[in-house]
Amino acid sequence: MADLTIETLTVAYGGTQVLNGVSLQVARGEFVALLGSSGCGKTTLLRAVSGFVPVSGGRIAIAGRDVTAAPPERRDTAMVFQSYALWPHMTAAQNIGYGLKLRRTPRPRIEERVAEMLRLLKLDGLAGRNVTQLSGGQRQRVALGRALAISPDILLLDEPLSNLDARIRLELRHEIRVLQQRLGITALHVTHDREEAMVMADRIVIMNAGSIAQAGSPEEVYHRPASPFVASFMGADNVVALRAERDGGTLSIAAGADHDAARLPVGHEVGDGGVHLAAADKNNSGSLISAHFRSEAARLAASGETPKGALVLRGRITQTAYPGGRWRYGVAVGGTVFLVDDGERRAVGDAVGIVIPPSALHCYPLRGAA
Structure with a gap:
């Protein structure tokens, strides 16, 4: 059963179309990451779901209820912001309980729920501390506790980890994912960090120019990107033009000025070891193709070596760097x-x-190539 349904959603700011008929279903208890570069529409989509951005067309339903025209407070969603958005004059406990207080929840229940959130988020002993005295990681835990305390139908995460240092970011990735699974809550998470989406989400939705470029499991979008844009965004941003012909289960690559001819197996399943061909390529006959690959997926060989079963490009090293563990060469x-x-x-x-x-x-x- 879909907990969140988005149908042909359009959003425009003035005369600029920001979302172009986006459709998406999120199952109950699923963690979906909206991934893309700045300006692709991912944050607009999240804010449209929350009710903070009006839509031009389409429909949003939460738990089967149409909320397209409903104000934010009637959508049963909770947002965790990049900037924490905490009340600076309140303690950690008061911030966590704020949403419950607005809902006129009895005081004993607020205290019980706040204590539960403090325990879940490893904030024991900090209940009475003003949030301005907390670290960035602790403040983000308080913001998460405030969102979870009201038991929303949908948890919305707007790049909540981008302001944190690398070590705390890694810790909170794990903690948020564990909490989401433990509570069985449905989550929609906006990020521009590919690794963050890969390790946290059940499904990744890659956005580009206000549309969904591809949606699938982390393994699927990594091993079988649907387009050159997705391939580059997922790290396969080395691109070489080749002339190739599909022959059954083999891709025959013609020799070029800087590479020898090669016959390589074509893959059919996710990560099965063969070349990934986009659907439009499956019947190509001696056409020009663009081949994408990741820097970490290739290796270097001495100029005289002729490795079998691989494409080998011949060149010279122009630059070196050592980011740690392995050398990176241009x-x-x-x-x-x-x-x-x-x-x-x-x-x-x-x-x-x-x-x-x-x-x-x-x-x-x-x-356009022949």
Whole structure:
């Protein structure tokens, strides 16, 4: 049963269309991440669900009830903001209980619920402390407790971790996910952080220019991106143009100025080890395609090596960096520089081959190419 239903939702600011007929269903107890870059419409969609942004068209239903025209306080949603949005003159306990107080909940029940939230969020001993005396991580826990205290139908998370340092952000990712699963609450989470969406969500909705580019499990959108945009957004932003032909379960890649011919298996399932071909590519015949791959999915080989069962691009190292654990190299192939991670130390100017296994290649037709 869908806990949240969004049907052909449109939102416009003045003459600018921000959401273009977005449709989405979120099941009860599901954690869905809205992922995308700034300006893609993800926060507008979240705020439309909460009632803070009026819609131009379409429908929003929560637990089967049409709330499209309902004010925020009648939607049974709760929002956790990036900026915490806590009352600075109140204690942690008073902030957590604020929504219950507005609902005229009896005082003993408020105290009971606040104590429960403090315990769940590891804020024991901080009930009477003013929120201005708390750390960023503690303030965000208070904001989360305030949202959860009212037992909303839908928990809305508007980039709640982006203001925190890396260590606290990792801790709270885990804590929010554990709490969401423990309470069985439905959650819609806005983020621009790909890793955050991958580790927290049951399903990821990738947005671009006010529309949904792809929706699926983390594994699905990572291994089988539906378009060049999704592939690049999910980290496969090295792109090489190839001439290739589909022959049954094999992709035959023609030799080029900087690579040898290759015959690679075509994948059919998520992460099954073969080349991922977009639907439009499945019947290509000697056409130009764009092949995307991630820097960490390839490796480098000495110029004389000829690895089998992989695409090998020939080039020279133009830059090196050490981000930790592995070296990151810029390798010039023709007029393009590709980023590749490798465990071996190499020098600028070395002739190398970029070895790309079939499972790392995501291929799409080059529009207008013949």
